[in-house]
Amino acid sequence: MGEEVKLLGLKRSPYSCRVEIALKVKGIEYEFIEEDLSNKSPMLLEYNSVHKKVPVLVHNGRAIAESLVILEYIDETWKDTPILPRDPYDRAMARFWVKFIDEKALHPSIDCTHSVYKACTTQDEEVIEEAYGDVEFLETELNDKRFFSGESIGLVNIVVNFVGLWLGVIQEVRGVELLNKEKFPKLCGWVDEFLGSSIVRESLPSRE
């Protein structure tokens, strides 16, 4: 009996997409089950009884929840095409930046600074300043590398897919320009490269 891999997810969720990208990068066959969050399936409620959220990876009947936990599990279980670097310090840095992205850009539900998200929905000068500061950190970290953490698509890049796609959409919709080419040339260059990769293009939803 082959490996049975299912992913309970949501096409428009950046958390769900990052898992899909990881599975595709590793060449893992999986069944995608689209969840309706207004009407959660019994399967979701059973597999993620704690948070009742997507994504949930089910591998041979065992469920793993929380996207970053899933990404590490995938990397440790299917060892080809590593997502995380090998060196302990580089791994610590990758985990740090991933956490930074999630806290600063993606978590409207947690009462901590989700500055980038907030900046796209506010006119408040201070908030926008803070967001610029945070994006600045990313710009510095990217430096002159093609992707975060080197040449290949790794953990940080997969997580930062948010910046690539969603931020663009939010910016358009809200009429706010946070990520402009003048201030952050490297990050914008990265966005173009990343979205250019075919694996990423397959996994991300269309801008609509």
Add this chain to the structure above:
Amino acid sequence: MGVKFGPVLYIVPGDICSSTCFLTFPGFLCPSISCVSVTVTMAEEVVLLDFWPSMFGMRARLALAEKGIQYEYKEEDLVGGKSQLLLKMNPVQKKIPVLIHNGIPVSESLIVVQYIDEAWSERYQLLPSDPYQRARARFWADFIDKKVWTSGHQVRSSKGAEQEAAKVEFMDSLKLLEGELGDKPYFGGQNFGFLDIAFIPFYGWFHTYETFGNFSIEASCPKLIAWAKRCMERESVLKTLPQQHKIYDFVLHVNKMFGLH
């Protein structure tokens, strides 16, 4: 080329030392090959920037203790003002704990603990070896940060209906953790591990939560308290965790300083 005696070995210019010379001492002149091996003891330099009541800092201290790693502890006065070193070593978050290993900083407590586990992988293993068990440990550690810490913080800093709601969430979270523990001696199974390290620092704060919230954790989660007491029998935990009343006194002191209730 040469053999190791201590962490670093330098060969004085010229000759290559035979690899069988594993008994080389500093300044020892090998009779068979003319070389002098000089050992420079460049010990691993490990510094921890921390704040004594912080449960996140305690996680780093516990991991270092379990691995038997020598380090220099540097107390940050988070109430008085952050040091230049902290701001330099963690410019992004400006928070403790920060582990500085041979001059290079690592921050975020769970990331620090995993780093310690991986950098000193030959010593006592903190995370289980099976990927699924590792995923479970990480999941519940993340749960502790998202649910237990947040609601616990609310319990001790809010009043009225807000506090009551926080108490419910706090106890529900603890019950879920108790379920995950089951009948195992530790969250790590037979061995004290990553998730035990992630959670046991909160035990130091239980008295504070109970007093501010006026409730008993043991009444609802006796197995958790039994687990905590079992952990307290470990030398690393006994030496690391401050006494519960000290944390409580600290919180009262800070509240008074900032004119909080």
